[in-house]
Every structure is written in structure tokens, then in C-alpha cells.
Amino acid sequence: MCSDQGAPIETKAVRVSLLPDAGPGEAFAQASRFREESFDCLTARRDELLELVDALLCADGPVTSPVDLTRVAEHRRGHSAMYEALNCGNVDVPRLRPVLAGLPMPQAADGRLVLAVDVGNWLRPDAPTSADRLFCHVYGRSGRSSYQFIPCWPYSFVAALESGRTSWCRLLDAVRLGPGDDVAEVTAAQLRRVVEDLIEMGRWHFGDRDILTVFDAGYDAPRMAHLLAGLPAEVLGRMRSDRVMRRPTPTLKEYALAYPLGGRPPKHGKELRFAKPETWAEPDAATTQAHDAVRCTPTLGYGEDRPASSGSGRPRATWSTNAAR
Template sequence: MSLVHPGVLRGAFGEVSRFRTELYACLTTRGDALFELCDALLCTDGPVRTLVDLALAPEHRRGHGALYGGLNQGRIDVARLRRAVAGLPLPRAADGRLVLAVDVSPWLRPDASTCPDRAFCHTYGRGEGKHQMVPGWPYSVVAALETGRTSWTAVLDAVRLEPGADVAAVTTAQIREVIERLVAAGQWQPGDPKILVVLDAGYDAPRIEGTVIRLVVETLPSRGVNKPVWLWWSGTGATANDVDRCWQSFLRGFDVEHTFRLFKQTLGWTKPRLRSPEAADRWTWLVIAAYAQLRLARPLATDLRRPWEKPAPPNKLTPARVRRGFRNLRVKTGSPAGAPKPSRPGPGRPPGSKNHRPATRHDVGRVLATGEAHSRPTHHKVGTKPRRTG
């Protein structure tokens, strides 16, 4: 039985309905197909494995051809969608402060030689200190953090990093634009606590004077030696409250990893074998829009838990458990997408004919995001024909 106040439920329904209407307005070309694809992403049972599975969902009333056509030829007004996401209710710290986290997550495409604009993405391998550089599309994501133990964040932006991009410069511009949208949406006003931005190592942010914080963990049973963690804060004259706020916000920054895991393992963000990076951007924003609807539906969701799962109090469900009941919520919020028109599939390529227009092969960007040249690994032989996968 839900313990949420009826007024809160009505407000949550209104927020979900308004955002769905605004999302549909942002889909400027092939909007019906893209909107129903987003609904299928929200309502499909279990993790998303392939796009074809989404085409079979009842919420997607069109064929798989319309699904791929929407991703490949559709258009999304990303600027308007960014403003819509920035205007949604956002989590705040105990003092009312907005805390933003920035991190990069790769969409790995190691064998997709027909995909342009791939760069070498840093990935962690098994074992301590192991890492690999794998071709793919890296995305810089900005999210607002909650307080306490949670797997929720509020994703505000995603930018694909092109080969040779300066991560520090791109991230700085991205953060500035996100904050400008938050100010325009009324999320921050003069006199409010300053917005705190949390970044991991590797961004080369300490270019001006600031405060260095040494964080030491007294007991860590899994390791024999406890190494200190060094943090840098752009402010000076730090008080004890400032220091506590910095290291606590830094630890909360790892909540973004939960969001990446949900995107990839449950919502299937990196599952489609899309050839065009522009189609990958459209799919990325559909995933962000779906996640935003899950966050708005938290007070409305019913705990459809598995027999082995522990009960969760209202408004404390994980994103995956909120998604289980979204199909029931969708019926109440409605869909602005129009009904599909009857059509006949095209004849396709004649049986037995060969493809005389093979796709163009693209090399992986030889410049890392840090600006350094990347040398070909020794096990990559020059002249070997790559396996065609997309």
C-alpha cells in the first residue's frame, strides 16, 4: 500500500505527462517512431538485448523498419530536450546545493570498421592496474547527485567526444552550458549556495589556486596498505565544513557508475550495432529521456519485486524496479504518438544478388583525447582485413 500523499501523486503524474508531451515535441522528424521506441524501452520486461526485441513490444506499434528508420533518419531537437531535462525537479544536498558529477563512459565498437569517428577509449581490464584502449565512442555525461545511499542520479547532458578532442576543454564548455541552462530554468538564483562540480582524476582541472585535501581511510580490510586520496578544490580558505562537503561529494560522485551500469546492462544503451555516430547520439538521448521518466515516476511506482528481493519503502525503489511497473503508469499518462498508417514492405534486394556498394571503412582516430598520438598495438597487423560487423 502506498504511503505517498495524494497531492504528491497528482503532481508526479503531471510532471510525467508534461515531460512526455515536451519529449514528443522535441522529436521533429519521425517523432512517432522515436517516441514509441522510447516507450518500448521503458516497458519491455527484463534487460534490453537487441533493438528487434523492442520492435516486438506492444508499445511499439510499428515494424522494425520504422524503428531503424527513426534512428537513422529521424531528428531530435537536442537543444530543446536539454532545456526540458534541466527544468525537471533535481536532487539537492542537505543545504539545498546542486552537486553535479562529470564522467566519461565508452560505447565500445572494437570490430565496427565501418563506423566513423571512433576513438580509443580507456577501459579497465581484470586485475589491479590493468587497462586497455579499445575503439569506440566515448560520451561525457553530466548528472546531478542525490544524498545518501542511492543508485539514482539526474542525467542532464551527454556529449560524444570526437577523436583528438581535449577532454578538459570539452568538459569545461559542457559544464558551463549545463549551468547556464540550470540558471535559465530557475534551478539556481543569486544568493543560493554555489553549485559544486565533482570530477575524477584526468581532467587537468587544477590550473588555478585552490585547496588540496588529503583523505585517509583508517580501516580497509580488503587491502593491506591504505593509500591516501588527494582531492583538489577550487576554493581557498576551506573550513571544516567545506572539507567534509568536498570528500562526501567526491564519494557520492561514484553514483554515476550505477547510472552507467543501468544504461548498459538494463536499458541496453550500448547494445545496438548502429553504424552512424549521429544515430548513436539519437539513441543516447532516447535512453536519457527514458531514464528521466523513470526518475519522475518514482513516487508512482508499485514495488513489483521478485520473491527473493527485499521489500522497499515507497519512493525508495531502484530504477530497474521502477521500470517494471512503468507499463501500468503509461496507460494513465497516455501517449501523444499517432497511430501507424498501413503500409506494405519494400521488395528489398533480389535473392541471390550481391552488394556492389560496400560500406566505407574508417580507421580509428590516432589521437587520444589527451592530445597524445596513439601507436598501433603490436598485435594489430597492418593490411589485415577487418571483420565486418556493422
């Protein structure tokens, strides 16, 4: 902090980094406001932490070590300040979450919010003193013999997705998973907190379409829908490729037409195995969509999407679903 004629000037790193001759505009105003609010969330070693963020954003290519950030022009301090900020700095995370939720959110083509949830692993094989490490499965390039289990820190991420041919997303929250954490319960609490922040910050209003939450195959979609009950959210989960579904049980009339010789009617319908296309029935609805939505032509290297849907069927009962019996 410095003073001029007795008037204190706070948050020097923020004020100096905002160029006074920048062109006016709503985007610049939002960026300036977000930068100031983010700076207020840093409760210790503010200036150095913000310079590390600037260096991280302005670095060319991936950053493999914090020391590399000191070589970036935006970082104007030495190594000792960098280590002191990482060791003694602090971020008020509960205060930062609403700041992220208050930013303009990317939306899908129909104008609704889409949140994606997934778990990413931070590999920590050479950190024996790091607490609460778990093991993650890492695939090798030489077949099954090169697969490994490596100590890591798993993190649960929530990101807002946008439509179009882009992989950009907006991270809204990240939580590290511990050895005794239930992934479904932690994810549900995380999503509930994010959705409530979006509502509080005015990014979702009553009457808008429900927020679409997308889950990977590692999540149990019915359970997530139960844990997220009461929120304006729809659950969309991907199913594993080795799942087996059962078609509806045929009626007595349908069974008599299919088997005129008679016999005991089946209790379940025929199987539909995701891994065997020959067991698939005719879809109830199907469409073809090109990746290049502007020219309506297939994009080189990607081709076309041919999504198909079937509204009938249920998962086949497994040992896990009948364990309580």
C-alpha cells in the same frame, strides 16, 4: 495526424499514452508536461521515436539490441518503422537541453545542487565504418595480460546527484568526444551550458549556495576551476592515489628545534604520499559517519566512513608543471 470534425489532433503518441483515468497530482502533471515537451523536440519520425523510448523504459533488464525493443508491448510498430526511425529520425538537442534542466532537480542534504562529470566509453570494436572512433583501455580479469585497447566512442556525461543510499542520478547532457577534442575544454563548455540552463529555467537563484561540480581523478581540478570562472559553481576533484604532496616549508625556528646541529634549511616541506599511510600527518579534522544515516549504525557490507582532511600542503612539482620553464 488524424482529424475529428475538422479539428486536427497532433502528437497522437503523446495524447494516447497519457491515461485519462490517472489520478490527479503534481507528479502526473509534471510527467505529462515533460512528455509533451520532449515529443516537440523530435523533429522527424516523432511517433516511432517516442515508442522506442517507451519500450526502452519499460523493457525488463538491459537492452542489448534495438530489435529487442520491438518485442516489448509498448512498441506497436514493426521492424521497418524502427529502422526508419533510427536512420531518419532527428532530435533537436539544443531544444531538449532546457527541457531537461527545467525538471525538478535532486539536491544534496544541504539543499544545494550537485553535478557530476565523467566520461563513459561505448565500445565499438565491430564497427569499422563508424567515424571518429578512439581507443579506450579495458581491464581484464586475468591480470595485465588480458588488458586491451578497444575502439570506442567516448561520451562526456553531466548528471545531477542526490543524497541518500541510492545510485540514481539525472542525466542532463551528453557529448561525444572526437579525436581532436580537449576533454577539459569540452567538459567546461558542457558544464557552462548546463549551469546556464539551470539558471534560466529557475532551478538556481541568486543567493543560493554555489552548485557543487564533482570531477574524477582524470580531470585537472585547478584548470577546471579556471575554465569555469564566472559561474556560481564550486569545483571538487579527486586526486590520483599516486600523487605526492609537499607540506609547508618549516620556519627557521621550527627547523632549529628539529635539527639542533644546524644545517641548510630545506626549501620544501616533507613529502606526503597518498599511497603510503606512514607519511601522512595528523589530520586537521576527522569524523566518522555511518552509511545508515537513519539508524546511525554501520550498514552490513559497507561499514563506516572515516573522512579526514588537512588544509596544508601543495602538489609536488613535476616535469609537466615545469615544462614551460
